[in-house]
Amino acid sequence: MLFLNPPKPLSLFEAKFQPSPFLNPHPHLRLLKSCTLLPKPLFKPTTISASATSTGSSTPSNQVYQPFRPPPSPLPSQFRSLDTNGRLEILQNRLGLWFEYAPLIPSLSQEGFSPSSIEEATGISGVEQNRLVVAAQVRDSLVQSKIEPETLSFFDTGGAELLYEIRLLSAAQRAAAARYIVLNRLDPRGAQELARAMKDFPRRRGDERWDSFTYSLPGDCLSFMYYRQSREHRNPSEQRTSALERALEVVESEKAKAKILDELEGKSGREEGTDGEIGVGIRVPVVRMKIGEVAEATSVVVLPVCGATEGARAVEEAPGECRSEGESGGCVSGC
Known part of the structure; x- marks a missing residue:
């Protein structure tokens, strides 16, 4: 007696691509039949464990909290x-x-x-x-x-x-x-x-006689401060002599001592006039013109600078000479 098994229901995919019994099935269709299409997961689930594992030995770098060690007490x-x-x-x-x-x-x-x-x-x-x-x-x-x-x-x-x-x-x-x-x-x-004086001495590099004093000697630093104060007074004057004497009392190096003695004895090498004022090395104030002030001028005149209280009379009485110099052929007035 023959029994017929009921036909297996075809899936939607197999029913759509079921080959004809009169044609040879395509090899790619056979591959598709054996594959099952599943949706690709968006992320891979992971399991988080809240239990801590003990390794038996821990290093200081792995510890989150370090033990507090108070600083030593500053009290006796x-x-x-x-x-x-x-x-x-x-x-x-x-x-x-x-x-x-x-x-x-x-x-x-x-x-x-x-x-x-x-x-x-x-x-x-x-x-x-x-x-x-x-x-x-x-x-x-x-x-x-x-x-x-x-x-x-x-x-x-x-x-x-x-x-x-x-x-x-x-x-x-x-x-x-x-x-x-x-x-x-x-x-x-x-x-x-x-x-x-010790704090200020390095900042005075370049001042006159600075290299004659020694930075590592506190007495020389203090002496140089008094020496600078002496140069703020007129020569000769009691204030200048007093400052030099104080510098001589505290100086330590022999080189600086010799320079101070030269100042006291008037052997500093500066030329002085008959009235006691310095005759060489007088600083003259200079006023620099801005760019564009002489752009339209045919000649440039340089005048001596005087104080505000002296007025125009000091400029008129100042001796001068007029000569042509430079590319502009200006007039230079000197006093």
């Missing part, structure tokens, strides 16, 4: 165990040396104290608070530069004002200035002038 060891009231009492009674209790001021500021509140509790003004803190920092820099202990001990009592004046100098300059202060027993005013 004898003050670290004190509470706020104890620190205020140390400042109020000035217990110890100035550079020892000076770090207590910034420690109180970190706790919320203002300069005015510290002044009310201790009697130390805001200006003195700043001076103590800065001078203690300058002293620490001198300790790091390995300055002589005998030089450093000079500032133990009442040396805050002296060290404060040299705060703007470099580490090497501070050490040299501190030695000079100790050697010459300078007061705060003298330390201020010394620091100002």
Whole structure:
């Protein structure tokens, strides 16, 4: 007995491309029949795991949070165990040396104290608070530069004002200035002038006699400042002589000392007139014309410049000569 299987239903794609039984099927159609067309996924799904895996050993670079390590306390060891009231009492009674209790001021500021509140509790003004803190920092820099202990001990009592004046100098300059202060027993005013002269000396490069003074010697820097001040006065005059004498007192190098002595003895090499005024090297003011002012002129006249209070009379009385020079054939009037 024969049984016929029911025909398998054709899909839409197979029904459309079903070949005729009388024709040989095309090879590409056979390939299409074996392929299943599926929509291409837009993205590949990924699985995110929220569990953390432990590797057993971790390096500092892989750690997100580093353990906090507080900086070392700037306070001396004898003050670290004190509470706020104890620190205020140390400042109020000035217990110890100035550079020892000076770090207590910034420690109180970190706790919320203002300069005015510290002044009310201790009697130390805001200006003195700043001076103590800065001078203690300058002293620490001198300790790091390995300055002589005998030089450093000079500032133990009442040396805050002296060290404060040299705060703007470099580490090497501070050490040299501190030695000079100790050697010459300078007061705060003298330390201020010394620091100002050492800071200003490199900026005066190119001034007259600048190369005769030595930059590494604090006395030469101070002497050059007095030497420059002497040249601001008329020669001869008491002010000029006094400034040169002060420069001679503080100078250190022999070369600079010789130049100052030449100035005092009148051997500077400058020619002077009979009335005591300089006869060579007089600076004359020059007024430069703007472009276009002489564009339409047939001749150019250069006149001497006089002060506003002298008026036209000084110009008329000035001796001059008229000569033709240059391409424009102008008239030059000289006095």
